[in-house]
Amino acid sequence: MTEHRHHRGGEWPEHSAAFEVHDPYTGEVFATVAACDQNDARLAVEAAAEAFPAWAELSAEDKATLFLRAADVVERRRAEIAETLARETGCTIFFANFQQDLVKQELRQAANWVYLPKGEILQSNVPGTYSTAVRRPLGVVASFTPWNGANVLAWRAVLSPLAAGNTVVVKPSELAPISAGLIVAEIAEEAGFPPGVVNVVTHAPGEAKAIADEFFANPTVRCVNFIGSVKTARMLAERAGRALKRSVMELGGYNPMIVLDDVDLDYAVRTGAFSAFFHQGQICMNARKILVQRGIYSEFVERLAERARSLPMGDPKDPATIIGPLITPDAVATVHARVAEAVSAGARIVTGGRSDGQVFEPTILVDVPDSCTMSYEETFGPVVIVQPVDSADEAVEIANRPLYGLTSAILTGDTYRGFELAGRIKCGAVHVNIPTIDDEIQAPIGGVRDSGWGRTGPYSLHDFSDLIWVNVQSGQRSLPGAAFGVAARPL
Ligand code: ADP
Helix, strand or coil, X not given: CEEEXXXXXXXXXXXXXXXXXXXXXXXXXXXXXXXCCHHHHHHHHHHHHHHHHHHHHCCHHHHHHHHHHHHHHHXXXXXXXXXXXXXXXXXXXXXXXXXXXXXXXXXXXXXXXXXXXXXXXXXXXCCCEEEEEXXXXXXEEEEEECCCCHHHHXXXXXXXXXXXXXXXXXXXXXXXXXXXXXXXXXXXXXXXXXXXXXXXXXXXXXXXXXXXXXXXXXXXXXXXXXXXCHHHHHHHHHHHHHHCCEEEEECCCCEEEEECXXXXXXXXXXXXXXHHHHHHHCCCCCEEEEEXXXXXXXXXXXXXXXXXXXXXXXXCCCCCCCECCCCCHHHHHHHHHHHHHHHHCCCEEEECCCEECCEECCEEEXXXXXXXXXXXXXXXXXXXXXXXXXXXXXXXXXXXXXXXXXXXXXXXXXXXXXXXXXXXXXXXEEEECCCCCCCCCCCCCCCCHHHEECCCHHHHCCCCEEEEEEEXXXXXXXXXXXXXXXXXXXX
């Protein structure tokens, strides 16, 4: 069992209260973590504010060096971090290493983002005026991080704000305080980031509001950067509006995959299995509904079911495991309830539907009525709906029904046809012959409609900076009406 303090201003202060973190597979308590309160949040914001001017001024080269060093630390600590991720979040070693590979790429790319914020020289109507638009960081950014892709999303929540010159206070999910927060602080410290640039405030279950209260009340916090559920986002966006703070929202979705009848069926089955079942269906990008052209529907369902049944389930720490546990007993209960609702409305379970402890079988549902929750809301579990369609047009219409719009996929043997259909899908990402889950930080990843706003990496630097007009007159300007003195000069 390990004990973890929170982090602010380069220190790991003692705490008066702690909470327990459970291993979702064994149910054992494997760590205790600082249970911070609003005062701790205030001190962390103050530490970030104090560190801000020097960090904003630090040269691009020095910042870049720190990101590169952090990537090296991630590489060195790979096995140990993978084990922590597996124990804390139930993710398989496969997914843990997948995340860490992305983190390394992102850190190495972030070394370049510090050079990207650019200014412009503008035309002026007044002779002798040097008119410019320049980017400036905002100040302190508060980043809320989720438990699901804990490690990669925690880094994502800090990298762009830091590269734009801000300092950050991270509030990780209470379900993954280490992987979604404290590991980032440890690595930043090891890499040599100045004290106060990255701070992490951990809190006990049910105490998120107290930490958030400080972020909204404190005028030093200029931006709320949230990765999480639509339900929490609605509440936080409303609070950000009232506090007039900028917000960036990366939310869930209801991701469709369209399979056309000219596809290579073997590839479609593999792509469908990955999209639906990777990380037990707990990634915001998992496919939730697969729309298959009728001619190949039965064979697709049969072969996807065969693959689902073959996936090794169990201990996420076993490198062979593909399906590990869901995050909490409540998560298992929710998946059961939604499957039961669908079945009682006439749906059929082709395979799966049962759980052992917190490990839920990869599950395929067919004949699910549109009225069932599973048919229009994200369900964080390894459950996918497969549905026949008569045409590509019908598939597009069904794919666009939910108000969400995160990611989607179209599988077809005719790439150009896929490209044409891609333009009609209302999602932040449309992948042709690629799973719904794809992640390259240099791409504009993010949602449209109810899946949020804001983009990743280089595209998010604008979200985390202000554009300022710096306007310089050489000599003296001829003022309007000579500034109320003598001769009038028309404007
Ligand atoms: P998920 O269901 O994926 O865990 P949540 O939206 O519940 O997504 O959690 C994402 C983040 O939002 C976490 O950091 C969590 O602690 C935080 N959060 C949840 N409820 C609140 C709240 N009332 N106020 C502030 N933050 C919250």
